[in-house]
Amino acid sequence: xxxxxxxxxxxxxxxxxxxxxxxxxxxxxxxxxxxxxxxxxxxxxxxxxxxxxxxxxxxxxxxxxxxxxxxxxxxxxxxxxxxxxxxxxxxxxxxxxxxxxxxxx
Numbered sequence: 001x002x003x004x005x006x007x008x009x010x011x012x013x014x015x016x017x018x019x020x021x022x023x024x025x026x027x028x029x030x031x032x033x034x035x036x037x038x039x040x041x042x043x044x045x046x047x048x049x050x051x052x053x054x055x056x057x058x059x060x061x062x063x064x065x066x067x068x069x070x071x072x073x074x075x076x077x078x079x080x081x082x083x084x085x086x087x088x089x090x091x092x093x094x095x096x097x098x099x100x101x102x103x104x105x
Contacts, residue, residue: 001062002060002061002063003060003061003083004028004030004058004059005029005061006028006057006059007026007027007053007055007056007057008029008037009025009027009055010024010026010053010055011025013047022043023047024041024047024050025042026039026041026050026085038083039083040061040083040084041083041085043084046086050088053088053090059089059090060088060089061085061087061088061089062085062086062088063084063086065082066081066082067081067082
């Protein structure tokens with residue numbers, strides 16, 4: 001599922017636990033009647049693909065919607081969702097490169 005927008009935040013790579021899990025977050029702002037600020041995370045080897053991007057870049061990000069279940073110490077089950085990026089393409093002037101159609105929101 002693709003998302004289009006302007007990069008308004010690029011986080012640092014974070015490491016978690018002893019197994020070397022890494023995550024890096026970005027926020028894009030969509031361009032629509034009511035712009036949305038959407039947090040997207042890149043994990044593991046995908047963190048480094050963000051190095052060539054800057055704040056203000058117009059981008060298309062291909063994402064997967066992920067969900068997980070967690071049971072707390074009281075036995076309550078909670079559910080969490082995340083948007084996980086796996087590809088990002090820059091559009092210098094806000095338009096897709098030649099031969100690519102604009103991606104829907």
